[in-house]
Structure formats: structure tokens, C-alpha cells
Amino acid sequence: MASREEYDMTYLFNPRSRRGVHAFRLAAVMTTAVALIAAPAYAQQQAPMLDALVEDGTLPPVEERLPDNPLVVEPVDNVGEYGGTWRSALRGTGDNAWIARTVMYDGLVRYNRAWDEVIPNLAESWEVNDDATQYTFHLREGLKWSDGTPFTSADIAFAVELVQDPDYPVGGTFMTDPGNPMTVEVVDETTFTFTFENPKGLLLDELASVNGSTLVSLQKAYCSQFYPPYNPEAEQMAADEGYEGWAFMMEDKCAWGQETQRWANLDLPFMNAWVVTEPWTGTASRVVFERNPYYWKVDTEGNQLPYIDRLEMRVSESTEEITLMALNGEIDFTDRHIATVANRPIFFDGQEAGDYRLGTEVQSRSTSLVLQLNLNHPDPEMNALFNNRDFRIGLSHALNRQEIIDAVFTSQGEPFQPAPRPESQFYDEEMAKQYTEYDPELAVQHLEAAGLTETNGQGIRLMSNGEPVSIAVDVISALQPEWLDILELMQLQLAEVGIDMEINNIDRTLFYDKRPSLDFDAQVWAGDGGLDVVQEPRYYFPANAESVWAFAWQAWYNGTDPEIAEEPAEWAREQMELYDQLKASGDPAEQERLMVEILDIAKEQFPLVGVSLVPNGYYIAKNNLRNVPDEMKQAWLFPTPAPYDPFQWYFE
Amino acid sequence: MTPLTPMDANETLLRMENVNIVFSSPDEADIEAVRQVDFTLTRGKTLALVGESGCGKSVTARAILRLLDKNARIDHGRILFSADGGEPTDIAALGSDSKAMRSIRGNRISMIFQEPMSSLSPVHTIGDQIDEMIMLHDDVEQKSARERTVELLDQVGIPGPRQRADSYPFQLSGGLRQRAMIAMALACKPDLLIADEPTTALDVTTQAQILDLLRALQAEYGMAMLFITHDLGVVAEIADEVAVMYLGDVVEQGNVFDVFRAPQHPYTRALMSSIPRMTRRAQRERLNPIQGNVPSPRNRPEGCAFTTRCPHAFAPCSSVHPGRTPAGEGHWARCHLLTHEDAPRVEGILQPGVPAIEGDRA
């Protein structure tokens, strides 16, 4: 199942969609050009570890293993050397996201390292019709699965068929979007077409995102044996194996995309640079991947990639153990779990001893914490109060953000509302900075303007029904300890202006359970959508289930949870219409214009209170690990570090 | 107190000389539980140590085997023991866990206790416990030791000894247990058997049997016996000599016949008169129990311990500790009545200036 650990997750395409869409034609042209140069201008090299196998004939020679025009990858710094093991760690059982971020990211298309283009990958080119309802892809000639069998359009079609099977529970992909049904048509071995009912302007970005792997992860030859339409015995076989149905066996044997079970079955063929050789079972203490001899990429000198022979991932429930491993130089690259603000000092000090370096990761999140008051609060009194703009502005002014930044982030960052980051083309200083100055008097004025004039014995302001204002804020400190710290400070600061805040440090399940019942005052989360503004608009309008602040409204918009769905306020409805237009339109300029409009409304309405700009994160890399960029963008859809091509990293 | 005379090899087996035993405890002043005890044990003879409970009998007995608790010590005095009539060893001078001492324990001197149940290990068979004793002292291996054990058990009249050897204490009746206990004590043919109220915990008939058994065995093994009891009846039955203890003092000692016939110490007399006699109704006298009760050693009077309860107490009693005063052949007592001119006259006690009745001085 999908990762437990990702909290920075966002979905769908890249920050500069207009360029993204340009990329279609442009990239197509470019790659054919590359292909011309790259063709067998010189003999390809392979990793020494494969030589023996080729000698005794267990493997065909490298030329036969590579496609006719392998993807030529420009190394970050220089052409590297073969060999070495990349050691990292998986946090316990639920950390498949790390594998998604390292091994699995290799779809039909991929993002370039700057995250501003969709470039060819398995597909060497594609065409899109004008209203973006039909996409035709051309796979490279002679691609092979890790078992040496050809990778063809049939595998794609099979994946679509299986994922679309109602009896087979695969979570929301573009293939199963009830709002926009699609079909696949196989033209020939390497050509196939996707057809959508409505315009699908954002398809390439979805394919280039971390979720793109689903489509290319199921080998028809192997997986169809578990699938009744192809194998009538499938049900029987499942029963014999002790499964309760074919779907269970399929999930287990032929898990899609980034499902954990995918790495528990050694027979499963991959298209990735490394294939699993030590499975990830419930009892495994490490997972090992080794180079895929049929990998279809080469460097500029025609050396077959990847450079690194093995990936070794320690499975550890204990972050402290991982921390010590990193300090001790037993981890070659990681940016997860242990690379926290709090740990920065020790890792900084440890560089010499551990022979590693710290690199920069620019976060895709905007503000460190978003206070999401429940604008659909069942209690009318609270509801009215939360929907009162003055009240929210009052809260915002009551926060001494600099104090929080000093205390929690050692003075890193600046006051910031939920708004596009400075790096984004949507950046709007006014939106990011409005109401961020600490000014208790002003705060009080706004609060009184919101009708909170009376106070009780403890100096807590009273609502018109005479009840003191008390906001219970839900937080999962397990995900980000900083959240709790920030709230503890906010609690005291708000008390100053007569607002009582209660902190519910709760478990994640409950955190989500509460949403559909609207049974909460406020929840906090990080400011996703700072770079991927269009793809992750959860804080700019009630866009999806993560828009906790207006859950009933988003339900109305997405047609989910009918029992609580509620018609949104005027301004929100306007935004929704705008976004619908945006999704339909293929024209990037138009998309940007519409998004700006949406943002302006958000700025005007100010539904959410933010704290401070998320400071840069960092990664930990051994000093001898080369071709790793000094600065990376950190996101989920752009699954750092995969887009920086780990297959061309090497040890010197 | 009398000067030390060289031990008569063929006569005396063990002699206690002026032994006193002190209990110390962290929170209280030391208590002198036993003071200036002297007595002599003769080969093949039985000395009965008599007194109310808490008078220090058991302590004295344990002192001989150096089995006193950690908080008790022999303060001064000698315990001279000569097994083979050779040069006597002073047990008091030996280390309580020394090799020499251990070679005496169980081997030359052995002991049987009041509580046959709790005195035997509940988790070892009778056989094992006796075997161990044998193997400990004469070096033989298990097998022949067991043979001897069975003999012993047979000898002490335990039916089906071979099987019994394999049974656990709690599987036997009180009487059998005590017999087993005795068997163990006799395992190494000791010269001296110390019996610490061996019959108290048993019912009357069993008592009698055990006593007979002991007497028989004593004759057979020709060993001396130190028999501790508070029951004068038993004394009369088994002892040759008797030493009466009161609150840590041996107040009177002599052969049973003398002491019973003419007790010299008021305490002894009191004891005597507190046991019923078989007489015709007409001549029956009221039993007169000793008035008052035993004070704690803590507030024992300077002088004679019995002062507080003595019907004849006079001037020196409370302050001066009376010395041993002979009252016949090997019969003596510690009482001022026997020495002081101005002592009140008490009928039946040999007092200075009072002519003895004929036959008294035998």
C-alpha cells in the first residue's frame, strides 16, 4: 500500500505547466536528435560484474541487451565509474516511499532535473491532439524487462486493463478517475493511444510524477497468469495457494507501482535500473537491489547505466539507529526521517568523522504550519466565528512569528502565509506577507471587530452565546515534532489576546477519521503547494480532501461524502469554476491566468493562517558519492532524489 | 568456684568450666543468657539439664556443638572434651566452622532436636540425610553408607527400613521421624549424644517408646548423653545426674537420687513440689506452684537469679551471686542459705550450724 511516512505529498504535474506542455513537441524533436548521435557511434560498455555472465553466455552481449536507441543521460558532473554499493535505510515496514524515490521512478516520461520540463523516458516521443483528449506514445525499439523479454505496448494495455478492473482495488490514478474515463488502444509493438472523454491537460505531468510507475510496472507475460480473463485457472490457483481470491494473489505476486509487496516477489520483472535480489518481507532486516543488466540508459560515452552495482537498504524501526549509522558514515545517501531541523547540528558536526557532506534541499512546501480552522464547523456559533475574516486576521496578528522562528527554527525562515514560494512564478509578496506582523493591539481590534468584545474571569473572550472562545487544534506530533512546538508557543501567544487554544496531540487514524464527520475545530498540517501551486491548490481553494479547512465544500466539489457535502460560499464556488476551466484548458498561459485569479480570491478571503517559510532541508551524502547536485528540489510528485538520476551517481 | 582438676581420663568425657554465653543485638545492651555454667559429663552416663523454658538449656547444649546463632558468643569459660581419653580439647577455643570442630560435630558429639519435622530437610529423603552423615565422617561410598543407614533405621525400630530410607520426613509419623533423627545422630557412634527435649513434641506413649529406645541404645553404644528437658518425670526415668538451671545459672547439680531426695536449692525444691506425687488422698498435699514468673535476663538481679521468687530470700541474695556449695558427694548448689550463719532456717536444707539428719551425708 502507499507510504505511511510521506507528509509532504502532493500530486500531479510540474510547476511551470506552460513550459511542460511546450515540452511535448520540443522534447520529441530533441530526443530523435539525441537518438541519431547516440546510435551505435561506438561500442557500448558494461559493468565489470556482468562480464563473466556474458562470457558464459548466461547474458547476451550488452549491444543486444540495450534498445536500438538507448536513452543517453548527461551526467551531472562527469562520466563515472562502475561499482559500489549505495547503503541507505528504510524506516520500518511502511517506508516503500523511499524505494519509490530511488528505484521505481522510471515511467513513460520523466521530469528534467530543473523540474520545469517533461522529457522522454521509456517513451521516446508522443503526440497530443489539440483538445488534449488523445495521447499517442512511441516506446523505444527493443526495450527489455529485467528478465530479458521485450517490453511492449501490450504490457501497458494490460496494466490499464488490470487497474481498471472494478474487482481490483487500485487507488486513484488517471486510469480510474470516474470524472474522466479513459481507454487504451494498442497500435503496434511500440505504439499505443490513450483516449479521454474530457480534455486531460495534465496527463503528462501525472505520468512524469511519482505515480507514473504504476503504468509500467506490470509485465503481461508474468502477471496475466494470476488474472482470470487470461488464465481460467487463476481463481483455482489462488485458492490452492490459500488466497481468498485472485485479487489477493495478484496484489501479493504482482503488486503495482510502489506497493510494498512489489519487493517481496523476486520473480517480478522490472524496467528499473536495479532489481530486488533480497526481498522485503515482514521479517527482512535489509532489502537489496542489484543492477538490471537490461537497463536501457547509457551515459554520453555509451556506458550502460547504472554505475552503482548494488543498493542495500537496512530495515530499521529505530530512527536513532539510522541516525547513528549516518553519523558513522554507514549511509551513502539519504534525506529522510533523520534529516530534520533538530538533527542538523549533530550531522553538521559529524561530517568530518563520518566522511559525508550535507547538501541543500529546497522544499516545495511554503509555510511551516497552516492553521486550518474548520470553516464548516457543525456548531453555528463557531462556524460563524471561523468564517469571520476579521477573526482570522486577528489570530494572525496575534502571532509573534519571529519568536517562533527563533525558537523552533533557530531563526531560519521568515514570516509566511500559505502562499506560493518566492521560487514560484506565482509568488505574490503581498499574499505571502499580509497580516504577518506581530501587533497585539491590532489583533485585539480585529477580534473585537469580529464581535469578541466581552471577556470572562480568565480574560478569555466570549462568543455571543456567552461561551468562551476555545479552539481545540488537532496535530500529529509523530509526523513533525516542530508542529507541536509551534503550537505550544502559539497557545501562549493567543492567550495574550484572550483566545484559548487546546492542543490535541492525536494519532493519525483519528486525525483522518474526524474529517468526514466535520467533528473538529481546527487541524494543522504543513504548507504544501508552495512550488507545485497548480497541482496542489489545497490551501488556495477547497480543492480536495486535504482541504480540511473546508471539507464539506470540497466534498460538494468532488462529489464525495454526500452526507456532509455542503454548497460552498460564493467566493469558493467562483474559485472552483475557475479551476474547472483550468483543468480543461490545454493552453498554459490561460492556465496561469486562471490560477492567478484563484489565488487573488484566496488572498482576499484569507481563509488560512500560516506561520513561517519552510527553511531549506538537507541531504546527507558520502564524500565519495559523485554526480549528486549540491542543491535539489524536495517534493513528492517530483520524488527527490530520483529525478536527479541516481543511476548516474557513482563512487570514486 | 572450684579450681580446675585434671580430667580423669576414664571417667570424665566433657566438662563445662565457668562458661557464660552472651547475646548481643544491635539495638539493645548485651544479655548474659548463661553465666558460670559448670558441669561434668561422665562416660556412659546421662546428665539431665532441667529448667523452665527460656532458662538457657538449649543455648548451653548448642554451645557444646558451637551451633550458637551469629548474635550469641561464648564470652569466657572452657568446654573441655576428651573423646579418646587423651589430651582434652577446649571446644570453646575452636573456630565454630574449623575443621577440628567439624570433625567433632556429628562424629564424636551428635544432637537430636525437639522438632523432628522441621529439623529434617523436607526435600531430602531420610536415607540421603543419614548417608551424608556417614560419608562425611568415615570415608565410605554411598552404597555401603546406605547399608549402614538401613541397619541404623532397623536398629531404631523403623519397620521396613530399606523402603523407609527412601521416604521423605513428611511421609513419616512424628515418632518415626524422631527415630530417624536418632538413627542419624547415632550414625557415627558418637561418644556424646545431646538430646534437646527430644520427646516434648511427641504424645505420651511415643515419648515412652523413644525414651526406652534411647536408654537401650545408650547402653549398647556406651555413650554419654546430655538430656535436656523441663519434665522432671522424664529426668527421673532416664538420668543418672541432674543439673537444674534457672535463668542462665546452674543452681544445683548432683546425682538424681540425691537431688530428688534432698533438693538443696529453693528453686529445685519448688520444682519438686510442683509435680504431683502418687499418694493416698489423706496424705495428699496441695501442689504449690512457684509464685511469680521468670523475669527477663535483662533485669536479672545482681545476686541469685531466683531472689525475686524465692520464699526464703534474705539480705545478700539480691546483691551477691552465691558460689557453688557442696551438699554431699558430687552434689552441690548455689544458695546463700547453705553458707550464711544468719540465713533464715529452712527445714531440709543443710545449713551451717544445723545438724544433718542421719543418712543425709552419704
Added chain:
Amino acid sequence: MAVTTHVPVAAEPEASAERRAPTGRESQVRMTWRRFKQHQLAFVSLWIVVLFYLVAVFAEFIAPMDASTYNPRYTYAPPQGIHFVAVDPDGSWHFGPYVNGYKTEIDPEALRRVFTIDPEVRHPLGFFVESEPYRLLGFIPMQHKLFGTVEPDAPLYVIGADRLGRDQLSRLIHGTRISLSIGLVGVVLSLVFGVIIGGFSGYYGGWFDGAVQRVIEFIRSLPTIPLWLGLAAALPRDWGPLQTYFAITLILSLLGWTELARVVRGRFLALRTEDFVTAAQLDGASDYRIIVRHMVPSFMSHIIAATTLAIPGMILAETALSFLGLGLQAPIVSWGTLLQDAQNIRTLAGAPWLLSPGIVVVVAILAMNFLGDGLRDAADPYGR
């Protein structure tokens, strides 16, 4: 590791007979107390424990700061220590307690504050200094603290500050209240179960005893930790801190009472046959009266001992649960939650003073164990 403790019945050995005589006349209580005082270790421990509970009761007054008072400028400030004598450059001497100020700068690369104690700056300390008005025990209005800096907003971090610049000492003191009371409440609850159930089963014996024994056996046969986990995980997760707090104590005591029941039962079985009980029965005293007036007093000390010995277990359990994220959670301040903050490499490496709760726990538990042992030895000198 849960080794079932074997509860022996006091046996009065033959050999001690001579000793017993003199003390026999003393009253149970006086005798116990006298014996207790000889057990120096326990005696000292008694005072330590008393001290702990005083701190717990008067936390607000003793703690120089409030548990939540933070100061961004002093995150992870190292301990200042208290000085008593100061010598000025000009050689003049000053007496009286004071703490030094800090020199602070931020290391942007390592992302941390670098503190250097500044011997020049001195903040004198005083007793009963003015403070923000607060309510002692929640209802007595006060505005003085036991001690603090004379200037109101001078930094005072005697044993250092935590990640938000909160005074560790103050938090420790406030945590004492929760942790100790959780232990106490828990034990009291177990005691109620334990004494009642154990008492009756020991007094009546027979089938009742049998049944109770089975129940106890069963409860003991439930593996503790999963049970905690299960129950703790089962707590309604939207409960407020206070509810959780009591729920946790209840859980702890639900599993804790069996041990006490065993002790009590053991004593009862021993006492039931004692003469004074039989006597009371012959006098036709009611069972209740016999139990309450005759038997319970005669082994109060045992109960006290057993209780003291049970508290440490509770405290440790609380910390363990917090560690597993199933017990109390921040912002509640308890030793457990404080240790939660300490349980990472960053703290060990950079702010070892945050381990202080660990030391306090150790001291408290040692003290209570010795106290308990002392009481037990005193209550039952020949048994142990």
C-alpha cells in the same frame, strides 16, 4: 522482568527466643519504627521520598518558572550552575547566590545557538522573589516563588534549557507532580482492590479463595505489555489530557492489584490461625470487625511496605508507556514525557542535561525501593 515474588509467612525461629522476650512488650508500631530507624538506607530514603512529595505538592511555588514559559533566545541553553562568591576585577568580594548570563550567537551552518557563559554578567538570586501571580494547587493565589532571579526577566537555567528555551529544572519539578501522583493514585487503586479481594480470600479461604486465586492467576497470565499497549491504544483518542491521565493510572492499577492481593492474602492466611484472632472469634466479634479492628492493623506495615514497593513499578511503567507513545503525551509535563524529549541522539550529543529526568527517576525509584524494603524488614524482622 516480572518474577513472581514469593511471600513468606513470618516464621519465628527457636534460636531467637531469648531475643524476643524483652521486645515483646512494645507496641507493634513503636517496635516497627525502632527497627526501621536502624535500617539507615531506608531511613535516608524516607526523607528523600518525603522531599519528592513535598516538591510535587508545592510544584508551582518551588519551580522558578512555569512549565510552559519559553524563551526563543535560550533554546538548548546549557546549565548555568549557581555561584555564591564573586570577585570583581578590582578585587572586591561579593557574597550571595547568583547565576551568570549568556553570550549567544547563531551558527547558521550548523543551525544552532552557541552559548558561552559570560562571567561579567551576574544575575543575583533571591528567595521568595516576586513573580507573575499564580494559583498554588490551582486555588491558592500567590505571587512569590521559592527562589529566582532578582531582576524579573533575567535568564535562570540552573540545569539548562530545553529546545524551546524552557527551564528544565522547572519542568522537572512540575513533572514530579504528575509522575508521583500517577504512581500514588495507581497504587491506591490497586490497594483497594488488593486488600479487599486478597483480604477476604485469605480470611475465608475455601472456594472463595480458590476462585480469587484462579482470577489472579488468569490476570497474571495475560502478558502485561501487550495488555498496556492494547488498552492504551484503545483509549478514546480524542480524550483530553486529564482523562487519558486517569485512564492510564486505572490501566496500570488494573494489572497491579494482583501482587498486593497476594501479599495481603499471604498475611491473612498466616494471621487467621493466630490466637488473638481465634480469641476474637470466640468472643463472637463480627468478621468485618475482626478483619478491620484486629487483622488489618497487625500488618498495616506490610501493606505500606508492599505499597511503597509498587509505586516505582508504576512510575517506570508510565515512562515506558510514554516512550511507546501510548501513555501521556506532551504538552502534559511528566517525567515520562520529559524523557520522551530526551530520547534521541541529538539530545545525548548536544544537550545531555535533558537526561536529568532519567536521573530523577532513578533516585526516586531507588529511594522508594529502599524505603519499602526497610518498612518490610521492620514490619517482619524474623520473616526477612
Added chain:
Amino acid sequence: MLSFLFRRLIAMVLTIWAVSFVAFAIIQLPPGDYLTSYMASLSAAGDRINPETIAALRERYGLDDPYVIQYFKWIGGIVQGDFGESFEWKAPVTDLIWGRLGNSILLEGLAILVMWLVALPIGIYAAVRKYSLGDYLATIGGFIGLAIPNFLFALVLMYLWYVYFGQTLGGLFSPDLEGSPWNLERILDFLAHAWAPVLVLATAGTAQLIRVMRANLLDELTKPYVVTARSKGLPEWRAILKYPVRVALNPLVSTIGWLLPTLVSSSVVVSVVMNLPTAGPLLLKSLTTQDMYLAGAIIMLLGILTVIGTLISDLILAWIDPRIRYGGR
């Protein structure tokens, strides 16, 4: 003896049955079920999953059935040795736990062994030399071990080891030997890893053991049969070791069985800190992710272990203590 055994067996079955109830209750107590937390993680991952699918899954996992049905399905499976499937791993529970259970028992067994080796001599000494300096030192030392919270000790140990020896303590085997069959190399490797957790666990348990041993022995030392033993002429130590110690050991030995379940549960905390592949962390995780069959199975097994343990205890006791064997007093 036989009837005794028989009675015990009956009681055993009943207890296990009762335990199964408790186990099931525990896994059902938390609100929501596995799928709620599954959905939670999905949406946290930015994924969507349409309600129909969830409904389908729920139906398939039978999470909609009334508890009674669920219970009997579950217990029915267990009776046939089928503990159900772990939702999280989509794998039979039994595949998951045996290995880890083995590690737990191995590790804790070692810890207990160490404890006994350390605690018994000390306990005996402390009893024989009551209130001596040695007695005090032993007690204090033991209690300090008892008082240090396990996780703290483990963490500090790991950190100091890293600082002074540049090694990371963790795990029970080096990865290369993880799967390999037992051979000398693996044993050595295991010991090289296991000493640290064993140390932590042992320090926690020793105090208790010392205390019990001391208490029991103090009781026995005052019994007359000890005097008898001395009166035989046995050397002091031999007398003490052969008789009172022998008797004092009974209650202790009889607790061996009790230890069985704690074998598994007591190491949860340490295992989490030191990343030991024992059953503890698995249980913890399954409880928090509401992977009910996995959690249920582990609790169930612990319960069974306990009951078996108790039986073993009673048998051992009967074996070493004739008074019980022959139903004496």
C-alpha cells in the same frame, strides 16, 4: 500425580479460551479498523481510493461482520493453526511471527540466563551476610539497574558505543548472516550483536531476582534443619548450599515458566530502540496500525506461552519439591 496433571490441563484449556477473548477484545477495542488507518495513509500519501473499493475490501476482509462472527471465524482458524493474514503484509501471520518469536525467546532466554548467573550468587551472599556492606552494595547495584528506564539505558549505550568505539549497535545479526542457517559463525555474530540488549535487559531484571532469592533464603536460614545440617559437621557453606538454598530455590525455579511470556513482551522497548527483529516491535506496530490478526495472534501466543509456562512451573515445582509431588502439607 496424573489427576493433578489432568486438572491442570483442563484449567489450561479454559484459561487459553479466556485469553482468546481478551486478545480479541484488545484488537477490537480501538475505534475504526485497519481500513480506516489504511485510507488514512493513502490520503496522506496524496492517493485517492474510491469508497466502493474500500467497501469491497471491508466486505472481503469480513470487517463488517458482527464481532461474534468475526471472533468465531478467527478462533476457528486458530484451532486449525491458521492465525489469519496480516493486512499490512498481505501475508499469513504465521510466516511473519515465528522467526521473530524465535529471536525474542533466544534473546530473552540469554538475558534470563545471565540474570540467574549473576543474581543467585549475589542473592545468597546478601542473605547469608545480611546487612553487611556486601549486602548493601548488591542491593543498591541491583536497584540502580532496575531503576534506569530500559530505553534510556539502551540509547545511552548505543550513543556512547558510537562515540568511543565508532560502531553502531543494533540488530541481532549482521545482514549477511540474517537468513543463513545456524553455524558457528552465525552464533558468534549473534553474540557479538546480542550482548548489548542482553546487558540492558539483564540489568533491569537482576535486582528483582536478587531480592527474591535473598528473601526466600532468609526465611529458610532460620529453619531448624539448617542447625541439624551444621550439627552433622558439614562445613558452613556446604550446609547452606545443600539445604536452605536448595529449598529457597524452589519458588524461584517455579517462576521459570512464568518467565516464558515475559520473554517476548519485556523486550518490546529495547527492541524498538535497538531495532531488534523480535516480536515486540511487530506487536507494537500491528497494534498501532490495527493490523488485527497479526496483533491478535501475537497476544494469543503470549497468552498460550504463559499458560504453558505456568504448567511447566507447576511440573518443575512438583519435580523438585517432594512435598508437592506427594501432596504432603
